[in-house]
Amino acid sequence: MTDSVIPPDDPTRALVHARPDDPALPHVAVAGNTYTILVAGEQTAGRYCLIDMRVPPGGGPPPHRHDFEEMFTVLDGAVEFTFRGERTVARAGETVNIPANAPHFFRNSSGEPAHMLCMCTPAGQDEFFQRVGDRVDGPTTPAPKLDEAQQKQRGERAGRLASEYRTEMLTP
Numbered sequence: 001m002t003d004s005v006i007p008p009d010d011p012t013r014a015l016v017h018a019r020p021d022d023p024a025l026p027h028v029a030v031a032g033n034t035y036t037i038l039v040a041g042e043q044t045a046g047r048y049c050l051i052d053m054r055v056p057p058g059g060g061p062p063p064h065r066h067d068f069e070e071m072f073t074v075l076d077g078a079v080e081f082t083f084r085g086e087r088t089v090a091r092a093g094e095t096v097n098i099p100a101n102a103p104h105f106f107r108n109s110s111g112e113p114a115h116m117l118c119m120c121t122p123a124g125q126d127e128f129f130q131r132v133g134d135r136v137d138g139p140t141t142p143a144p145k146l147d148e149a150q151q152k153q154r155g156e157r158a159g160r161l162a163s164e165y166r167t168e169m170l171t172p
Contacts, residue, residue, distance in 0.1 A: 016043045020052055020139060028133035029143035032059040036139045037130065041123025048119055049126035052139060055079060055114040059143075060107035062155075063170040064162075069121050070098040072106070077114030081106045090116075103170055128165035132158045 018025075018038040026037045039050040055077075063082070072079070073095045080089050081096050083104045090096045098104050108114045120126070132154060134144055146154065162169050 013045065014043075018050065025139075026130055027136045027138055027141060028129050029136050029141075030129050030133035031061045032056060032143050033061075034136055034139060034141055034143055035129050035133070037126045038117075040126050044123060046123050048121040049123040051118045051120070051126060051129070053114075053116050053118055054139060055106075055108040055116070056142065057108055057111050057113065059114075061105055063103060063105045064167055065101055065103045065170060066125075066165070066167040067100050068124065068166060069100050070104075070125070071119045071121075072096045072098075073117045075115045075117065077108065077112050078110045079106050079114045079116060080109045124165050125167075128161060128167065131161055 016039050020036060020038065028035050028037070033056070034054040036052040036054075037049065038052050039048070041047075041049045053072075060079075072081070072090065074090045074092050076092050078089050078091045080087055081098075081104065083096075083098060084102055088096070089109075118125075134154075136143065159169055
């Protein structure tokens with residue numbers, strides 16, 4: 001028998017089988033988008049999280065950066081990513097990886113809804129979204145219409161929590 005360089009199996013960790021229609025999954029409206037946490041960091045020992053993102057026309061977060069990797073796979077539609085000031089459009093079937101610490105944001109600049117998956121490694125973004133967003137009923141539930149005061153309040157909350165989640169909000 002040889003000594004393995006791989007640690008032993010951890011039987012306390014369970015298989016995660018994410019079903020997007022599972023009513024127990026958290027659905028959160030953030031920055032005009034609807035996000036579903038498919039796999040949370042607590043299920044992966046903090047290694048990563050997987051977020052299903054529904055982005056309406058014109059939707060997307062403000063410019064920001066963080067110290068973790070973020071990978072997006074567009075499932076439907078097209079999303080414009082701005083990475084270090086350069087724009088690129090990702091369409092259905094395409095994947096974009098944002099390296100840690102790089103300034104970026106995305107916008108659905110098409111007239112149709114977009115759908116994508118986002119993996120963050122290590123995890124944490126899933127918790128951030130749940131703390132700054134508004135709970136909604138399901139993955140296709142539109143984000144609530146917020147008045148100017150509510151939008152300002154959400155932005156201030158995100159700004160206060162950003163550093164706790166290794167994120168820096170950037171001015172446009």
